[in-house]
Amino acid sequence: MAEIIQFGDFKVNVRERLVQRADDLIALTPKAFDVLAFLAGRPGQLILKAELLAAVWPDVVVSDSTLKRTVSDLRTALGDGQDGVRLIETVPKFGYRFVGGPHTATEEPASETQPVPDVPARKRRVRFRSAKLLAAVAGMALLGVLGAAVWRGKFREPPVRSVAVLPFHMEGPERDEVAEAGIADTLVTQLSQIRNLEVRSIGAVSRYTGPDRDPVRAGRELQTDAVLEGTLHSVSGRWRVNLRLLSSRDGKARWTTSFDERSQDLLSLEDAIAERVYMAISAVVGGEYRRESHRGTMDAEAYRLYLEGRYLFGKRTEEGFGQSVQKFEQSIARDPNYADAHASLAEAILIRSGYGAMAQGSVMARVREEAGKAVALDPGLADPHRVLGLLAENYDYNRRAAESEYRRALEVAPNDAATHDYFGEFLGLTGRFDEAEREMRLAARLDPLSPVVQTDWAKVAMLARNYDVALERTQRVLDLNPAFPNVYTIRELVFAFTGRPEKSLAAQQEGVRLYGLKDHALGFSFVAATAARTWDAARYLAEAEEQQKTGMRWTAGISYARTVAWMNQPDRAIDLIEKTLRTHEAPGIVGLEVEPGWDPLRGHPRFQAAAEGNGCYGAGSGPPCRREDQNRAERRRLVSHASHPGNHALVSRGNRHFHAHEQHPSAPSAL
Template sequence: MSKQINQIYEFGDFRLETAEQLLLHRGQPISLTPKAFDTLLVLVQSSGHLVEKDELMKRVWADAFVEEANLARNVWALRKTLEDDNGEHRYIETVPKRGYRFIAPVREVASADTGVLIQRRVRARIVSEEEETSEEPQVRTKPTIPPGSVVETRGPMTALSLSTPRNRKRRNAALGLLAIAILIVAVAIPTVVIRNARSGSTSKTIESVAVLPFNNLSNDPELDYLSEGITENLINRLSQVSRLKIIAHNSVFRYKGKQVDPQKVGGELGVQAILIGRLEARGGELSISGELVDARDGTHLWGDHYERKLSDLQSLQGELAQDMASALRLQLSGEEKTRFGQGYTRNAEAYQLYIKGRYFWNKRTTEGMKKGLESFEQAIRLDPDYAAAYVGLADCYGVLSQVGDFSPNDVMPKAKAAALDALRIDETLAEAHASLAMIDELYDWNWKSADTEFKRAIELNPNYATAHHWYAMYLSAMGRNDEALAEIRRAEALDPVSLITDTNEGWILFCARQYDQAINKLQATIEMDPNFANAHYKLALVYEIKGMYKEAVEEHRRT
């Protein structure tokens, strides 16, 4: 036994007790790894002052050499624990390129005792960290009990609990055996413990995932394109795995900027796991964190934190996707590995222009298409072999041909040329095949080529919801109604809350002369969003064919 001063610090609703290595929130203990606790203690004791990264690492990992990523991961975990990871930080402030500062007011509380007795106890909780292969038994305090005090026991009195010399020996022997047993378990079954966030994986089978829009913590709307770009990039990479169902961008976009319940979202989207991400950009520095949650029971499956330069964004996304694949224990074929790791350009500026172009394209407005074209063209000027940027051009021109401001004869040939340029550079790009198929169908009326290109797109990326959607509309136009319905429902499974996909299932039912089913589907879509004009317009057409003219007029008024 030895004596140790119990220093107590209070900040916000939290209380930090050094002797117990305990963090309390409104009186309730919060679990922290020992190194996370040490990191918090150093920051709190230096409250209001900058703690350089090197100094912080020396004080927390005094006898070991570790990478800076370990420190960043601890800070990320602390912010999550302190609920300090949404928007402007209230507790731990990052000083770019230098370190961290604890910015909340801290009050040091005098302990009731000048010293407390320290007794080593074994905790039945195993926590592992990247730099540690085993954990020493935690030090817990045992307060001195004044004579005559009444002590509440946590269980029934037993012979072993009586304080006699003989029983003390028996108790110490039992505790020693328990410590040895726990250490044996920790060594014998390391796969039970997630040794660190980067190599963590789940033993549960995950066959479907939704990547929710990354939360932009920078408080700068101009950087929204970054968070959306990272989200879409991860969706595209993971969708290359044929055995994994990935929810499309349209369905996850509705959760942007919202606090979500993973289990509720999982039920709404029909997936087993949810990826929740956060992004913060300051100057040329980028901080990204991701957490994979089992939507079936809300358990944490994997998480990591990354700090890179903004110019390293594309390689970082590849690393993040690979880490997720490892956590999900995905077995990738050789072709899938190649497509999974594709970056398409080595030019960092061109890549940022590309994701900015996709951000504007997703707005589906004339102004958005124009800005998207400008961004894609700039990206191509920086990298003439950037295949994905050519697909962006084709998609923008395709939308502009349908909004009424541009003649199809002016923009569709440009769209086709861009799609062909993309395929000349990379024949395995599913999006390029889908874009070319859409042009073959709607502009060239080359039905055979359209069918071939749609099938090739789906073969390359079975999770590409847009390809299934467009192919369903093509099949409907060809009168292949059963195939069209099967295909649109595959698109809905990948994009379960997409208003346009649901609306077009109603349209396919209408073309198949299943009018009552079409009405039911379109009414259900309108219930999701009463302001979605396209659904009202198509429902009006169904009412007309049914001779329900009063209802048809009412629906036309709502378009």
């Protein structure tokens, strides 16, 4: 085949896989390019459908409708039919003929630039039901942009290895913030499964909304190679989509494109759109794209309720979580087989439970049930595995199961910052500090502005007793978000365990103010106890007991045990620990072996037995775990010098693992 094909003002470079019109570069999906090259290389000839299918999809069984859509996309990109000029003619029932006018085909001398190899198509038909049409269309456009950036090798532009997809902006009076966030959320989820492309989380980009945002600044702050922004405008029953992919380095437009797409009967077209997205991703990006069959919903109202739930969930407030639970339940009522809704419901219930808004005894069974349904309906979802990991860690006390679920979630979605964060904190609580640092570093790279990730990273440093590092990390959070309450908990504990009780109390009080909580006496009692102010600790503890009678949080038991441990009441504290281990009634127990909050009990035989058994006898976990001797020795070394408050580090807070990525559900104390 000729390497350079020219017709009209178009130039097709087959070797470079470039299509130019005058001085403009046209972005095509890989299959659309292959169709163009095959047809344009045989001008005037009737190319049968079967012949074209065999040439472009040699190892995949696809339907005529796939070919029809690809040709339609190609015509749109080339402007076929504009000004009455036709490029590709359809011969009904037979095939297509290229009629692009004056035509030349030449060979191009070999150059140092190497062609981008095609990624082989999978040897099975891929059929999906994507979350929504608009996100899939936007995904196609973005992938075309990324592909163009890769193919433009001769311009020596750096490759795009990371991207931030900003919330879309709907123009006009009928702006829909739910749809704006929902389109970006689904697109982020889809693209995050490309193994050699980092995509910033929806939480990381959610702050960049509105028409006045600075996308280049956003890309730099998020530390990505490029940033995508898009606008949507509804015109006569169609969506007009405008996209720009901008370089975060210099603000240069790597590509811009505009296209129209019908908005009627969106869900009925999802299979076709998802198939095109899959082929574009696997071929253009060139990385492994692992996505099992994803079952969305064919019910438009169920989908809309799901989007509303995700929007409310993203507010990260107690009220928002409660409202999101209702929306997800309504979505499931419309479509009981909607896996995404089940997964989101499980996570929303779990986080909401940390506010004490639901009875703990029934909550975990409900969370497990919903997450299990999501996994059964769609094994390719990462979110339910992350939730099951939290359950195994915090309620089953089953470390092996927790680690397995976290790793499964990362296998499905390797670029998910939240899972790296959860897993990193889990590793820190079990004394595997090098691995924990690695996971937290990945989480911070994927979501560099997240105050939760930075705060949890500080927690890992404290668990490893690197106090100066922990304070440095908390200061980064304060520099960007001084009203983030979680960070004051970390600072409170750093100061408490390094002999600065006044600063510890000040941090505790600021956290209480920001949380707006009233049941803070237990936290005050712990600060007083670590400062050896036993009388104050006893007074606050008595107040906390009164609060418990009026509905105090169900995490109080294990927090109470920590406080009385520091008040030199070891038997009372260990009784509560043993009760928790038997009943599985509260989180925050997984770190018994390393958390400095338990240091006053280290020499007690009953505590040693509890710490050694913790995490081994999980629900259905079988015989006791056999920890590696190296890990045990390291944990013992770290706690062996904890003989006075200056050697102590962070105490795990009761329901810390249920952090929302803006608000934390538990009180700002050593819970």
